[in-house]
Amino acid sequence: MGLGIGDDCAVLAIPPRHQVLVTTDFMLEGIHFRREWHPPESIGHRCLTRGLSDIAAMGGEPLAAFLSLALPRNLPQSSVDRFLTGLLNLAGKFGVSLAGGDTAESPGGILADIVLVGSVPKGKAILRSRARPGDRIYVSGELGGSAAALRWMREHSKRKLDPRAFARHFFPEPRLQLGRVLREKGLASAMIDISDGLSTDLAHVCEESGVGAELRAEAIPVASIGKPARKVGLHVALHGGEDYELLFTVPPGKSVPARVAGMPITHIGHITRSKKMLLVEKGVVRELIPQGWQHFTE
Numbered sequence: 001m002g003l004g005i006g007d008d009c010a011v012l013a014i015p016p017r018h019q020v021l022v023t024t025d026f027m028l029e030g031i032h033f034r035r036e037w038h039p040p041e042s043i044g045h046r047c048l049t050r051g052l053s054d055i056a057a058m059g060g061e062p063l064a065a066f067l068s069l070a071l072p073r074n075l076p077q078s079s080v081d082r083f084l085t086g087l088l089n090l091a092g093k094f095g096v097s098l099a100g101g102d103t104a105e106s107p108g109g110i111l112a113d114i115v116l117v118g119s120v121p122k123g124k125a126i127l128r129s130r131a132r133p134g135d136r137i138y139v140s141g142e143l144g145g146s147a148a149a150l151r152w153m154r155e156h157s158k159r160k161l162d163p164r165a166f167a168r169h170f171f172p173e174p175r176l177q178l179g180r181v182l183r184e185k186g187l188a189s190a191m192i193d194i195s196d197g198l199s200t201d202l203a204h205v206c207e208e209s210g211v212g213a214e215l216r217a218e219a220i221p222v223a224s225i226g227k228p229a230r231k232v233g234l235h236v237a238l239h240g241g242e243d244y245e246l247l248f249t250v251p252p253g254k255s256v257p258a259r260v261a262g263m264p265i266t267h268i269g270h271i272t273r274s275k276k277m278l279l280v281e282k283g284v285v286r287e288l289i290p291q292g293w294q295h296f297t298e
């Protein structure tokens with residue numbers, strides 16, 4: 001069965017003098033979400049956020065999404081409808097059409113495979129590989145809020161979190177406008193979205209660029225979550241995933257405003273020649289080891 005498509009293939013119009021961006025992601029029940037924790041709308045929303053955030057990280061514009069779903073036979077139709085509502089609400093907000101897809105029966109849990117197609121003016125995609133020693137490192141928003149909510153659910157398995165009060169985890173916003181403005185202003189030398197955690201995603205930039213980095217612990221914008229709001233720990237802000245904020249580097253001599261496209265921007269460190277990542281905390285320097293984002297697979 002096809003999904004929202006009338007022909008054998010989708011036909012996409014690409015703006016003139018643009019290049020095509022393509023990103024693909026799996027969302028697996030039990031790995032990326034749990035039905036007892038995540039309402040269907042949140043699963044649909046988060047499914048699309050992953051791809052949109054990748055497009056944002058290149059400074060691109062999203063064009064269309066393609067969704068392939070494998071669903072257990074006993075899944076109520078109302079859950080499928082709510083999943084699509086969550087996904088389509090976010091798609092509508094950013095002018096992305098769901099241009100095709102497929103559904104099949106899953107012998108196990110829910111599997112969602114999403115492909116996002118976007119575009120960027122030719123030669124203007126912001127890559128991970130262009131950070132240079134001396135560039136300053138910036139992040140948007142606050143970090144650790146999504147992982148802290150996840151940790152809470154893991155530790156309090158009998159209680160539920162109100163998705164509206166923990167939107168950072170349940171309904172994260174891709175930073176498309178920020179990515180676009182950074183590209184238009186030519187501010188960022190390199191960029192990545194923080195999907196796997198600051199330490200891991202910064203390590204990707206360092207590796208691709210052949211450089212190192214030094215971060216100031218006190219500068220890292222640590223998220224506040226819950227009501228009343230409490231700051232999450234530095235460890236969660238450094239290593240927790242799925243914040244979908246943008247991390248970017250800026251060459252010396254270019255000034256960055258405190259807010260770009262409505263988002264607060266924080267200077268957290270700089271790129272170095274040595275190929276290590278260092279964290280300076282209260283004057284003490286230690287190596288920052290990327291701690292890959294582990295979903296909830298234990």
Ligand SMILES: [Mg+2]
Nearest residue numbers: 054057193195
């Ligand atoms: Mg990414």
